[in-house]
Amino acid sequence: MLKYGHSLIRLILVALAFHSITSSRAKSAERQTVAPKSRHRMDRPMLAALFLPPYHLKSTEASLEHRHLANIESVEPILDIAIGDAQGRYIYEWSLDEPWMKLLKVPINECEDQKRVAWAALEAVKWTNGSGLDVAFGPACDYVLATANRILSFSKVPMFTSAGFSEWFKDKANNAELMTRVGPLQDHIALMIEQLSDRFGWVRPTLFYQKAFWESELLESGFCKMMMTGLFVRSANKQSNLSPNPRILPNYEGDGGIREVYAQNLIDNVGVERAVIILCASPDTVREIMLAAHDLGMATSGEYVFINIDVSTGSHAEKPWIRANETNSPENEKAKQAYRALKTISLRRSDLDEYKNFESRVKERAEKKYNYSAKTGKEYEMNNFISAFYDAVLLYAIALNETLTEGLDPRNGHNITSKMWSRTFVGITGNVSIDENGDRYSDYSLLDLDPSQEKFVEVAYYSGASNELKQVSEFHWVGGSPPKDSPICGWDHSKCPEGYPVYVYLLLGSAIFILILMCGFIYFWRRYRLEAELAAMSWKIRWEDLNGDESKKEKKKNKRSRKVHGYQYESEALLRSSSRTSVTSDKRSSSSGATRKISAMIDRKFSIFTRKKSSPTQDKNNQQMNSHNHVDNSQSPFVSNVEGVHFKEGDVEAGDRRVSSPISTNSDATSKKKKSSNEDEFELQTKKSISLRNRKLSFGGLSIKSGGSVETIQMQNNAQIYTKTAIYKGTIVAVKKLNIDPKKYPKLELPRALLMEFKRMKDLQHDHITRFTGACVDCPHYCLVQEYCPKGSLEDILENEKIELDKMMKYSLLHDLVKGMYFLHSSYVGSHGKLKSSNCVVDSRFVLKVTDFGFHKLHAMEDENIDEIGEHAFYRKKLWTAPEILRNPSAFPPNGTKAGDSYSFAIILHEMLFRKGVFYRDDEPSPKEIYDRVRKEPGPDEELYRPQIPESALSDDPVEPHLINLMMGCWAEEPHDRPDFSVIRKVVRSLNKNNETSNLVDNLLKRMEQYANNLEGLVEERTQEYFAEKKKVEDLLHQLLPPSVADQLISGRAVQAEAFDSVTIYFSDIVGFTALSSMSTPMQVVTLLNDLYMAFDGVVDNFRVYKVETIGDAYMVVSGLPERHDQHASQIAQMALALLHKVKNFVIRHRPDEQLKLRIGIHSGSVVAGVVGSKMPRYCLFGDTVNTSSRMESNGLPLRIHVSKQTKEILDKEPGFRLVLRGEVEMKGKGKQTTYWLKGYKDQNIPDFGPEYA
Structure with a gap:
């Protein structure tokens, strides 16, 4: 393909460029003389050349103006921004005061004319020869690219291009060893088409491509021809199953008669035998082909599919059929119908906010700095061809930074290129991967016309890195299903006789x-x-089945836990278990050894502070619980130790809660008397004893700011809320006991209607309703078993002040509730009837689910006596009920009405928005008062009695007006005025549209992120406390031990004793301290020593010494350990002089006229140092040097510095110290020793304390 270009290149190299190539090689040799490991700043900015065509360029074939996707005007602002971003990220250490890269614009003409290729070669020679070119961007035409690449490669200049589609460029070792291709490659498009064809069984596509390609295209004849040739070559080499039929399209020049030409092409080359047509042409040509297909019936029959390869992703990608200048408006509608049969392959665009911000920056830069619209006559439009140049600059900057760091020559293209290939970095579109051949892995989207949105959307994408085609949404086919490889009837129905x-x-x-x-x-x-299913009763659960092997294992595990932790009561083990899962026991980062012990100590202290002691009454109740099978909900949360059905700890499950409060105390006592006979019968009929474990809500204590809601009254009464859970077939389930009198119903009759309801409830599945597991109908254990949601009910979450819910989280939970109710209203259930916030539970993924619906015939058998459950609890349950049902319950079905559910939803909505509790009112009415006021019919001019909207809540956190209007509409007095859940769903969906459009994983992650953020404050607070305590301990350890030794202990390493050949030890004490102490009070003595040693410590900090210890009035300092150095004697001597000067000005508080007499002794020698003891560890010194130093001090004189002979010999090596021979001194255990007095150092003498101390 490039044979003419290659021969011409050879002529150019021989005739014109030999001398420039030679000079370039010489320059390259000079570059290699840089020391390979020297780190230096850049001596000058890197010089880059931009080989691209200008925007206005006359075609050589016709007088048509070609506007290229990648031209100097469109790429220049991108490179400008990329150079600045790269300097801040990677080049700031090496760059000069001026920009680190200078850009030279080299206009390259079109590639049809071989003379232009020669001109491009001359341009490359010129820029390489004289200016020291370091990197090149472009060209975008393969003919020109091959020419420029050959010349630039001789000068070791790396190249970046978004073109290079020819197979010739794949052989990098021989043809393009310094070229990095950052644009799309036809190989990936061919592989995507093959995978798409394999998925739908297509093997014989027709390939239509345009030779002079696109009025607004980049590569003209190169791209389409090469891409189609690639498909054909792979088929010929048996690399794919396709048998393509390539055909060249005539050029579209705006002539109206071209459509008939395209129609004839479709008839001749597609006909009735082939159904798959792959197009590679300009947007206008594709539109004319699709209109021709529409006229023939190919685009509307559903038997043909057109696949368009559009490598750009401009504004025409979503609605490519529209032409703004179309005078015939029905033509656009006709084109839209034709485009339903078209699929488009395009480069995948990034949806990241960073990319959108980048696009805005580029447009702004193009207009303000380069006046783009004035030059080109149109607005700036971003596409992946030109954004690839941004990634190219970043990649070059990364490689340049690493090259400079390693001390290599940055002007050698081989050094740069080797660091750019086989790597992944973060570009403007996300992660960008370059393979080992220097080619970018490109991702492509498959776009499809969505009839509902009336625009092209992504239905699948191809990942170049993984070579995989992934579907993201449903395809839209004209015929409802993918076309066959060969049409059934054909466009003219010739294959289907009449x-x-x-x-x-x-x-x-x-x-x-x-x-x-x-x-x-x-x-x-x-x-x-x-x-058969009704007779099998698969929903039926035996009471004994809840006592499975899992529960026994769990009980053994709990017993082992109690033994290990040493708890006296099982409740303590439960408390310990709950503390493990609390906020305070979240994972903390700590270092090994001592810091882990500190963390464990803090955790233990916290658990001790939070543990509650049981009262004698509770212990007595606990013993009673152990002796009876029946467990009453109002008892203490201690758990019986008897064997039997084992219920694990669980959170609040709606409908199965018991509220204890002083309001219902008397009625509870009465009910216990009434139940005594039933409990005796319960014990006789139960074959196995039962251990019920009631679990408190995992969110902790409930609280609320306002004092005017029913919840506040409930909280003030110290109410506790429980639920029961059990393990059934290895899964934790919630058990809701039915309050059915076993005497009245010794055996439940199961008519066919009730059996049908059980089956329907078992089959009822939805993401936002709890699953019905089964039911136990064995007397007296009547109960329902449902899905267990560990996060508790919505009421509990709203009442817990520690849980912060932002608008997104509230709307998400509200949307879940609406979706669950919409499903129930659309199912056979019809309506809920008992909707309230306590019947909305939240699972572990923070998804809200509706519960406690259905089974109204079973609930009708329950005894609900106001004397039994108490007036407060009885009327509180009615606060969510619609007023018309309160007035006449018998006039409505047991499952309520849909309008009644809308009213209940309004009450819940008020709870969620303002978090003031159910039916908040400023006057704090009781549930009975609210019940009476709502039940009473309002007068003509009387205001409805409904929850109040707090003004403070509206001002602090404004609520959407749509929600306020929705809430007030749902609690309207007349049922027909309330909106149903289809209307409610639309309103809530509009508020929660961000979560609605995201997929399940994204929505779940948002919810879990919000839940984690709620705990983040507490975790951060506890973590800061932990680190503060840890720092205190470490600081204290550094004060007790040398820093190096303390660091070893903190890191968990053992400190070994260490020998030091030469150190200098300082000893001092106070002469007459005993007499002074006898004349002072103990507090005065302590004050004296504290003042003195504080002053001494301030002096010691100025020298390279270590304070060993202070015992009474004795002060010991050493130099030369644990940090070894040769100045130990000098440091000790200078410190001793400084301490004498400090003593000169030291004033005893209670005896200001008395001079403190300090006696100092210094000796040098070898010692052994190490940490002694595990309790109150000390860093001690051992050896004869320590004893000799002490003798030097004790045999010295007040206010003098007594120096041994060994120390004197060391000090003599450093000029400046003045020492006077004292003579021989008899020392205990040492005999006679020659010692000296230290008089001063350089211009510093010992202080003058008077003639008696001279």
Whole structure:
């Protein structure tokens, strides 16, 4: 393909460029003289050349103006921004004061004319020869690219291009060793088409491509021809199953008669045998082909599919059929119908906010700095061809930074290129991967016309890195299904004759008869299956089945836990278990060894502070619980130790909660007396003892800011909320006991209607309703078993002040509630009837689900006596009920009405928006008062008695007016004035549209992120406390031990004793300290020593010494350990002089006129140092040097510095110290020793304390 270009290049190289190539090689040799490991700043900016055509360029074939996708005007602002971004990220350490890269614009003409190729070669020679070119961007035409590449490669200049589609460029070792292709490659498009064809069984596509390609295209004849040739070559080499039929299209020049030409091409080359047509042409040509296909019926029959390769992703990508200058408006509608049969392959655009911001920056830069619209006559439009140049600059900057860091020559293209290939970096579109051959892995989108949105949307995408075609949404086919590889009837129906033989009708009739027989068989078989399922009662759960092996294992595990932790009561083990899952026990980062012990100590202290002691009454109740099978909900949360059915800890499950409050205390006592006989019968009928474990809500104590809601009254009464859970077939389930009197119903009758309801409830599945697991109908254990949601109910979440819910989270939960209710209203259930916030539970994924619906016939058997459950709880349950149902409950069905559910939804909505509790009012009415006021019919001018909207909540966190209007509409007095859930769903969906359009994983992640953010504050607070305590401990350890030794202990390493050959030790004490102490009070002595040693410590900090210890009035300092150095004697001597000067000015508080007499001794020698002891560890020194130093101090004189002979010899090596011979001194255990007095150092003398101390 490039043979003419290659021969011409050879002539140019021989005739014109030999001397420039030679000089370039010489320059390259000079570049290699740089020391390979020297780090240096850039001596000058990197010089880059931009080889692209200008925007206005006259065609050599016709007088048409070609506007290229990638031209100097469109790429220049991108490179400008990329150079600035790269400097801030990677080049700031090496760049000069001026920009790190200078850009030279080299206009390259079109590639049809071989003379222009020669001109491009001359341009490359000129820029390479004289200016020291470092990197090149472009060209975008393969002919020009090959020419420029050959010349620039001799000068070791790396190249970036968004073109290079020819197979010739794949052989990088021989043809393009310094070229990096950052644009789309036809290989990936061919692989995508092959995978798409394999998925739908297509093997014989027709390839239509345009030789002079696109009025607004980049590569003219190169791209389409090469892409189509690639498909054909892969087929010829048996690399794919496709048998393509390539055909060249005539150029579109705006002539109206071209459509007939395209139609004839479709008839001749596609006809009735091939159904898949792959197009590679300009947008106008594609539109004319699709209109021609529409006229022939190919685009509307559903038997043909057109696949358009559009490598750009401009504004025409979503609605490419529209032409703004179309005078015939029906033509656009006709084109839209034709485009339903078209699929488009395009470069995948990034949806990241960063890319959108980048696009805005580029447009702004193009207009303000380069006046783009004035030059080109149109607005700036971004596409992946030109954005690839941004990634190219970043990649070059990364490689340049690494090259400079390693001390290599940055002007050698081989050094740069080797660091750009086989790597992944973060570009403007996300992660960008370059393979080992220097080619970019490109991703492509398959676009499809969505009829509902009336625009092209992504239905699948191809990942170049993984070579995989992934579907993201449903395809839209004209015929409802993918076309076959060959049309069934053809565009002219020539393959489907008008009349059929008689046997065809006979076969058709037989098929219909057989179909009827099959339908009848299926009907009766399904009826038989239904009756069999009703008789099998798969929903039925035996009471003994809740006592599975899992519960026994769990009980053994709990017992082991109690033994290990040493708890006296099982409740303590439960408390410990709950503390593990609390906020305070979240994972903390800590270092090994001592810091882990500190973390464990803090955790233990926290658990001790949060543990509650049991009262004697509770212990007594606990013993009573252990001796009886029945467990009352109002008892203490201690758990009985008897064996039997084991219920695990669980959170609040709606409808199965018991509220204890002083309001219902008397009624509870009365009810216990009434139940005594039933409990005796319960014990006789139960074969196995039962251990029920009631679990408190995992969100902790409930609280609310306002004091005017029913919840506040409930909280002030110290109410506790429980639920029961059990393990059934290895899964934790919620158990809701039915309050059915076993005497009245010793055996439940199960009519067919009730059996049908059980089956329907078992089959009822939705993401936002709880699953019905089964029911126990064995007397007296009547209960319902449902899905367990560990996060508790919506009421509990709203009442917990520690859980912060932003608008997104509230709308998400609200949307879940609406979707669940919409499903119930659309199902056989019809309506809920008992909708309230406590009947909305939240699972572990923070998804809200509606519960406690259905089974109204069973609930009708329950005894609901106001004397039994208390007035407060009885009327509180009615606060969500619609007023018309409160006035006349018997006039409505047991499952309520849809309008009544809308009213209940309004009350819940008020709870969620303002978090003031149910039916908030400023006057704080009781539930009975609210019940009476709502039940009473309002007068003509009387205001409805409904929850109040707090003004403070509206001002602090404004609520959407749509929600306020929706809430007030739902609690309207007349049922027909309330909107149903289809209307509610639309309103809530509009508020939650961001979550509605996202996929399930994104929505789940948002919810979990919000839940994590709620805990983040507490975790951060606890973490800061932990780190503060840890820092205190480490600081204290650094004060007690040398820093190097303390660091070893903190890191968990053992400190080994270490020998030091030469150190200098300082000893001092206070002469007459005993007499001074006898004349002072203990507090005065302590104050004296504290003042003195504080002053000494301030002096010691100025020298390279380590304070070993202070014992009484003795002060010991050493130099030369644990950090070894040769100045230890000098440092100790200078410190001793400084301490004498400090003593000179030291004033004893209680005896200001008395001079403190300090006696100092210094000696040098070898010692051994190490940490002694595990409790109160000390860093101690051992050896004869320590004893000699002490003797030097004790045999010295007040206010003098007594120096041994060994120390004197060391000090003599450093001029400046003045020492006076004292003579021989008899020392205990040492005999006679020659010692000296230290008088001063350089211009510093010992202080003058008077003639008696001279």
